[in-house]
Amino acid sequence: MMTRKEALVDSIVAYLLEHGLADLSLRPLAAATGTSARLLIYHFESKEGLLTEILEAMQARLRQSFARLLEPQAGGKQPQPPLKLLWHWAIADANYPYFKLLYELQILAIQNPEAYAQYLQRNALNWSDLILSIIPAPRRDPAFATLCGAVFDGLFLELMGTGDRKRTTQALDRFIRIVGDARAFRADT
Amino acid sequence: MMTRKEALVDSIVAYLLEHGLADLSLRPLAAATGTSARLLIYHFESKEGLLTEILEAMQARLRQSFARLLEPQAGGKQPQPPLKLLWHWAIADANYPYFKLLYELQILAIQNPEAYAQYLQRNALNWSDLILSIIPAPRRDPAFATLCGAVFDGLFLELMGTGDRKRTTQALDRFIRIVGDARAFRADT
DNA sequence: CGTTACATGTAACGTCCGTTACATGATGAC
DNA sequence: GTCATCATGTAACGGACGTTACATGTAACG
Numbered sequence: 001m002m003t004r005k006e007a008l009v010d011s012i013v014a015y016l017l018e019h020g021l022a023d024l025s026l027r028p029l030a031a032a033t034g035t036s037a038r039l040l041i042y043h044f045e046s047k048e049g050l051l052t053e054i055l056e057a058m059q060a061r062l063r064q065s066f067a068r069l070l071e072p073q074a075g076g077k078q079p080q081p082p083l084k085l086l087w088h089w090a091i092a093d094a095n096y097p098y099f100k101l102l103y104e105l106q107i108l109a110i111q112n113p114e115a116y117a118q119y120l121q122r123n124a125l126n127w128s129d130l131i132l133s134i135i136p137a138p139r140r141d142p143a144f145a146t147l148c149g150a151v152f153d154g155l156f157l158e159l160m161g162t163g164d165r166k167r168t169t170q171a172l173d174r175f176i177r178i179v180g181d182a183r184a185f186r187a188d189t
Numbered sequence: 190m191m192t193r194k195e196a197l198v199d200s201i202v203a204y205l206l207e208h209g210l211a212d213l214s215l216r217p218l219a220a221a222t223g224t225s226a227r228l229l230i231y232h233f234e235s236k237e238g239l240l241t242e243i244l245e246a247m248q249a250r251l252r253q254s255f256a257r258l259l260e261p262q263a264g265g266k267q268p269q270p271p272l273k274l275l276w277h278w279a280i281a282d283a284n285y286p287y288f289k290l291l292y293e294l295q296i297l298a299i300q301n302p303e304a305y306a307q308y309l310q311r312n313a314l315n316w317s318d319l320i321l322s323i324i325p326a327p328r329r330d331p332a333f334a335t336l337c338g339a340v341f342d343g344l345f346l347e348l349m350g351t352g353d354r355k356r357t358t359q360a361l362d363r364f365i366r367i368v369g370d371a372r373a374f375r376a377d378t
Numbered sequence: 379c380g381t382t383a384c385a386t387g388t389a390a391c392g393t394c395c396g397t398t399a400c401a402t403g404a405t406g407a408c
Numbered sequence: 409g410t411c412a413t414c415a416t417g418t419a420a421c422g423g424a425c426g427t428t429a430c431a432t433g434t435a436a437c438g
Contacts, residue, residue, distance in 0.1 A: 004415080019300070019301070020300030020301055021300070022211045022297060022300065022301060023301055023304070025394080025395065025396085026395080026396065026397090027394080027395080027396095035416095036416075036417075037395095037396080037397085038397090038398090038416075038417075038418085039415080039416065039417095041396075041397065041398085042414095042415075042416080043415095046396080046397080047395095047396065047397090100299065100300070101300075103296060104296050104297075104299075104300050106346070106350060107292060107293050107296045107349075108211060108293075110289065110293075110349045110350060111208070111209030111210070111211060111289070111290075111293050112208070112209055112211060112212055115212065142356055142359070143356065143359040143360045143362070143363040144360070144363055146344070146347060146356055146357060146359070146360035147340070147344075147360040147361075147363050147364050149343065149347065150339075150340055150342075150343030150344040150346070150347055150357075150360060151336070151339055151340055151343055152343065153339075153342070153343035153346050153347065154338065154339030154340055154341065154342035154343030154344070154346070155335070155336075155339040155343070157295070157339070157342050157343070157346070158335060158338065158339055158342065160296075160299045161295060161299060167331055167332065167335050168335060168339075170331070170332040170335070171332045171333070171335035171336040171339060172336075173332070174332040174333055174336050175336050177371075177373065178367055178368060178371040178373060178374075179367060179371075181370070181371040181372040181373055182366075182367040182368075182370040182371050183370040184366065184367060184370055185367075193385080214424075214425065214426090215425080215426065215427090216424080216425080216426095224386095225386075225387075225388095226425095226426080226427085227386075227387075227388085227427090227428090228385080228386065228387095230426080230427065230428085231384095231385075231386080232385095235426080235427080236425095236426065236427090379438100380437100380438085381436105381437085381438080382435100382436090382437085382438100383434100383435090383436090383437105384433105384434085384435085384436100385432100385433080385434075385435100386431100386432080386433070386434090387430105387431085387432075387433090388429105388430090388431085388432100389428100389429090389430090389431105390427105390428085390429080390430100391426105391427080391428070391429090392425100392426100392427095392428105393424100393425080393426090393427105394423105394424085394425070394426105395422100395423080395424075395425085396421105396422100396423095396424105397420100397421080397422095398419100398420085398421075398422105399418105399419090399420080399421090400417105400418090400419090400420105401416105401417085401418085402415100402416080402417080402418100403414105403415080403416070403417090404413100404414080404415070404416090405412100405413085405414080405415095406411105406412090406413085406414100407410100407411085407412080407413100408409100408410085408411085408412100
């Protein structure tokens, strides 16, 4: 059975995913989620507490989704390059809005750390570590890991700006092919 | 001779570069630039007008700086890969804050187009076109151009988050080397 | 000197913000 | 049935917001 608050968290998550963080304000949020500013404070102590809880809930959902991504690899699927696997997971309809929000948080924290950095610590997906972990060991040096993370971030940014899934995905494929072709990574050198 | 307003624009640009866009408010801005909210409205009509003018001024400065970057290539410098040239220009102390702000604007416009997209149109550096234009013609296909733009954006994002000029620059060098090595781009295939 | 245009100060308007005080339903325990 | 606990509604607080009304200073021009 779902408590009132859990249902509320669901609505708030949905609202934040749609409207972003920067202009969040309690009364419109309350109206959109069928409650009142009074009750938001009652359940979450403060706006800051609300954001903390909601961002934690989001992070938990993303982690769950990520775990689900890794499961079926035991099955007989043809193996995809890890970067491509990660990409299609991130741009899937179910996960895309979460990433959008986390990128917004990242930028807000850069420009206004006093206000937003506190949420970032809790919500560091630790993206670079995650990407590093899926890179085959022989290539696991800092420069290449940073590059892979940047390709991912940059393509996602481009996707958010243009909505062009096809072109961004092709660009990722190109990257993967170039890396595969590069002399520095081929066995015969 | 500098009019009062031109001097004011300078101060406001400096303030915005330091504090970002998302939480801009007239009274603190006025206090920091030695004027009053009353006068800001007087000179710029409205907050929206102020942002429009200031962002235009920023864009003009960046364009000037970019023009200065291209000039000395007539001289006897050793040619750098275009991406690397662009990168060192963008992360130079004088330009870095402008890029930071433009990335913030980009993200804000993605999450809240009603409020911010209007500024984006005027301030589209037309990044992808710019990057496309510096790519040698034989490689000028959409996927590769998108990839180069993404590498740039992603590395800049990483730089903003971590401040690690060295690692991000090394990652760019790695990208350039990988591209140079890739079979798909070598003459002997 | 008077006029005109630009520049500036003071104070307020109405609105929204996060938050709180206070009262009151609902629900289950004893 | 009473009592405690959770939940909720109404209304307001003090403050910040963008903006405006109104008066005043300043300076160049006739």
